[in-house]
Amino acid sequence: MTEKLLNHRAEGPTSAPPLLLGPSLGTSTKLWDKVAPELSVTHRVVRWDLPGHGGSPAGLIAPGATVGELAALVLDLADALGIERFGYAGVSLGGAVGLHLAAHHSERISSLAVICSSAHFNGEGPWRERAELVRREGLAGLAGTADSRWFTPGFTVPELVDDHRSADPGAYAACCDALAAFDIRAELSGISAPTLLLAGREDPATPPAHLREIADAVPGASLTEIPGASHLAPAERPEAVLAALRGHFDGYAKRGMEVRRQVLGDTHVDRAQSRQVPFTARFQDFISRYAWGEIWTDPTLSRRERSMITLTALIAHGHYDELAMHIRAARRNGLTPDDIAAVLLQSAVYCGVPAANSAFATAQRVLAEEDGEPR
Template sequence: MTVPTITAARLTGAAHRAELPLLVLGPSLGSSASTLWTRCAMSGLTEVFDVVAWDLPGHGYNHAVPDGSFTVAELAEGVLRVLDDVLEQRGEVGGGRGGSFAYAGDSVGGAVGLQLLLDHPDRVTSAVLLCTGARIGEPAMWEGRLGQVSVSGTSVMVAGSAERWFAPGFLDEHPETGSALLHALADADDRGYAQVCEALAGFDVRHRLGEVAAPVLAVAGAHDVATPPANLQEIADGVQQGRYVELPDVAHLAPAEAPETVARLVRAHVLGEEPEPPAEAPAPAAATAAGERYDAGMAVRREVLGDAHVDRATAAATPLTEDFQRFITEYAWGGIWTRPGLDRRSRSMITLTALIARGHHEELAMHVRAARTNGLDDEEIKEVILQSAIYCGVPDANTAFRIAQQVLSELDATPPGGDR
């Protein structure tokens, strides 16, 4: 049995999240948890749930790719293992107890949700399954895709995915969202992507749908050709407590295409809330764009700097400084750090160099920590500072080495799971 390593990201701030019910979000093939779910999570989920989103092997921040193949059932076991770590932090597992959670997943993330409902019915309280199926595609189709990726890598999938993933007009209206999702696909590890394809080729639980007892909401995209509405209707009809919803202007990535609508559906299904009626008039386009940038920026800021730092900065805001806090979240983190043109490792190296050059020592310490989070090791941080010694000055580099040594020593002394 091959149980792949899964990584998870907490999208809800540290303050009071243990008091909220746990909601787990699953990705689609070729996407990362943050690119697919962040806007949806920030549209009303993080205020009522402790939200955890997980990444597939070789996708997003999950750089672990197993040597052998795995099934969707084994993928679900990997997800459950990382969730047990989260539940242990919440004090909900151990001593014979197995904590429970609500689940929402798109595409292969939905398939994993179905597998968890079947294999661990006592763990999943309710599920929202989006743009997925009890079987997805035909084995021959997955074999053909495996051949393409093995020859040309995941970048060969970008053009076709741009057509399959989004409803007509979406890329023109939301180019930044579409670009980030397609960039995540191009960045996915070829082997990890191929292994998920292989797992989906062998996935078929249509004959077991009647075993699912937990309440299930099946959400289809009207324009979805990868997992057409009939797939979701089959799930809703087959499980014991199923309901079906079809979204008219959505294709395959509902959480990214219709984030506010999906957030309302998840809240209504999991918490029993009445769905909110649509607003009488839409917000001005400029206000909507600013809000989206802020939500995306806050998610990235938390991922890079850690919940504890962001919570402290937010709590310390005063009437004098709160507009500045919003400004840096929206424009620095939401306008720059979310751009697809550079990965976060590169942005960390650029930021370290700029802070050394300008002598911003407090910010430098913060971004040394962030560099570790973004995947730089100590040797790479050393090389950045050495490069800065030539172009910024030896005294600046000397101070930078002192600050970096202190920060890295503190990080190495922090126990696993400690405050970042």
């Protein structure tokens, strides 16, 4: 890991939409242990550590740091990974980084989730005092009270408390400086990315009112309160956080499944879904998300035109089982039997007569089944 980059952990297929996950002060990538693996089924998930936390070098931050400087480190990481545009979810300070990115680098953020965070963190006084305390006495005392600040009574995650205790005091104090100086309320109305706010109903650090303030200011934003969650909701209520994030970030998969059903029909899609097993789950998601959610929804070509192109490609490669399926789809997309015959005749010129001969046989069978009579 280069000293100039934040420590990170990447999971999921590189072809999937990228999703960056930001941590809370005093934690590491472990904060996302119960959420990230599931998100990585449909996304290229990249978790990152704050400077001086987890595996990130403390030297990446200095006294008087700002959230903008942390956001710049996140962009440096994204650039190094070849990620141009990405979804982003962050907790507390990680959420503040997300708000800054969405407000100042809107071209990079496709969708945003802000979890147990704030637009101002109750002013600078308490954070300046904490920074001075940590620089003077280290983190042992604060780590001893982490459970009461992070979780509901009786709940703990020892690994996260250990992260708090082992963080670099200087870097931790510099992050406190960033929180002290942070106030983005005047810029919230300019955020254009689809935005979800998640609040822990039992969170004393950033109570639901802080998230509601953001939701009221960001155009089109939505707010969900998570019962039984305090400040580190992804660790305490991972199922609820996962469900909310999936609903927010899986837009391509949802839209793709809708289009897939419209074009191929419920019977075919239901049959494909019923045959799905863990071995094929990512492939099925890839089809719904990429082929149907991004390509077939592109308005540049009509569905009728896409059907004609698809028929030709399938004939060229001899995929006659798929051809049968897409002849049915072509009928749903408005092609008449004469239109289909014209496409097949065109393919005889450019794909070869034997290929077109097989395609005509397949099409004749399918069209007869569709009409319920011999052809």
